[in-house]
Amino acid sequence: MEVEEHELKREDEHQPKREDEHETLTLDPLSNQFFTLNDLCFEFTSLQDLAFRGSWRSILDKIARARKLSLLQKPHEELIYIAYSVLALSKLHRYTEAAEELDSMSDFDSPRYRYDSYPEIYPNRCGSMVPFVIRWLNAEIPLKLGRRQESLDRLYVLLDFVRVRLRERESRGSELGFCVDLWRKREAFVVYTIASHHLSNKEFVVCLELIQGLVQRDSVNAELLSRLGYVQVQVGDLEGAKSTFGKVEGLVKDGNLGENEFRNLVGRNKALVYLIGKDYVSAVREFDECIERDPTDVVSINNKALCLMYLRDLSDSIKVLESALERVPTFALNETLVVNLCSMYELAFVNHSEIKRTLSNWIARVAPDDFDSSSTRV
Template identity: 60%
Template sequence: MDTNPESESEPDLLKPQSTETSLNDLAHDLTSLLELAQRGSWRSILDKVTRARSLSLLSKPHDHLTYLSFYVFSLTKLRRFADAASELDSLQDLDSHRYLYESYPQFYPNRTGSLIPFSLRWLHALIPSKLGNRLEGLDRLYSLLDFVRQRIKSKNNVSFNVWRKREVFLVNCIIGQHLAAKEFVVCLDLFNELINRDDSLDPVLLSKLGYLQMQIGDFDGAKSSFSRIESMLKEGRIDSVSFSESELNNLVNRNRALVFLVGKDYVSAVREYDECIERDHEDVVAINNKAICLMYLRDLSDSIKVLENSLERVPTVALNETLVVNLCSMYELAYINHSDIKSTLSNWISLVAPDDFDATCTRI
């Protein structure tokens, strides 16, 4: 069973940074695209982009690139990686003069720099690994990391924080690639490179370092990483803009719970997860892991209720493959007629799930 301490997710790659103008001023009908993305309506986005292209509704270079970002992102969410790669290949050189603001003074007077959204650069780096070309994917991710670090050196204070968050995000992507290959030493080096810089302390990053340390058997190191986060929180050394108080407190509780879970103190772990859930009813990691702890305590009935209640209460948040896989595993342990129960669950999922949900996780 997957306890999924901290699930990986994409950042707000399709979310514009500017709030000075309306979204639709930034790109054609951008509000509608964002609403579809938030609902997971990836096929509708493909249809909308195709229609906009066929009717020549995109008039400026950045409109085309914004719509391409949504199109490729949607293809990626739908696991159509070859199609996504084909769309990205149409761009050719991302650093070409064709993608500079100064090449279109009639549209962007007095603006300089690249028109290419960061989301497209990230997708360009991600897709090769999705197609099984791990080394090419890593090479592109490291090249993009160099690109971001160059921007960090040259940007003003306003842009600095945005590019620093992108740096942390990319390092996490790269770490994920190395973790999959069990290249733990490389992962530790990447973590320490960021964490040892005073201005880069990130509680989520420190937590992930703790999870890695647990995987390689460094239990004391993991507890030290977790304790460092608690000290930062008490001393007010965490960016309150990036993290809410409830997010930080839940992170601390989940870290404590993980220490208890590894030590097989499931009662104490449940107590920590309960605090998280009371504070935030949408903390799916805490919900999922609480259910697993209850299962280990041989309370299979309550563990099933925890997951079922979360799906009923917050389906848009709780409906992910990890949670559904765990619930179906519990059904198989608890019920003789588990196939019928899973079939009912599968039918419900087909009505409410986003387009990219993997329905095979019910194992019917």
């Protein structure tokens, strides 16, 4: 699961400041507004920049220095730094330390984590200041430590928490339109996370029920319908998947997506149907159109290469992946693509060890801190 780092920043700077999780803004007491991202938290923009670049070790160094020098002045700033610290530790696979950091917070619903406990600092604000990403990481990390049931239990508790907040905001009507949309996205995110865990454990029925529950409330969401189709493919319901993908294609557009994003989603769905039917030539055609619209569509790039491999065109499949690493390394440099490329090297070349070593050396120079170097199998 691509961790949602963007949950660490506000998605709209101009909404009313009402009781809402994760709206941890430092406000000017006179104007009730903020001026720069660094008004949100000490050196917030620096933390964001390091996260976007995958410089997780630098984030931990910066947090350690800020704490040592007592640079964090407001309660919410410490929480944001905890969020970045736990996220960085998780990215670096230091899960025990991440769990210890979270345990240090004790009860997330404690008064010490509420705006209204500090009226002199946060006038006219109430509610929890705990970032949503902290709650999500608290649910996910036990899984990394081999405690699957504990993780699932916490994820279901988190889902209940999100749905309670969502109902509260829906009951207020249009005045909280932005907040409703945000909490709906969070609901979908948690459901996807839970569903992926059940899917990996071959618990297909509960997985489908979770996704279908979301679809019943939002039947014109192209991304949501597509996820349902992907799950149907995994459980072997190919006709159901085709029907679901047909519904996506029948939508004029999804307001949550740009035109190219929507067209690529439809294209990838069609390509998947072709791939299932072993019509690799047609699948390649669809993936090509997606890549032409968006050269950073790594899903299409990777799947096009796999289709070419199935067509026994190893040379071109390797070129597709190598070209992506050269053209858009920020997007293409992920473990799945690298594993596939190295597998193709092993099939195509006698001296594949030397070629993989060259790739590994290049990755060591450009990859983010959390990249798993073992994916090259050198």
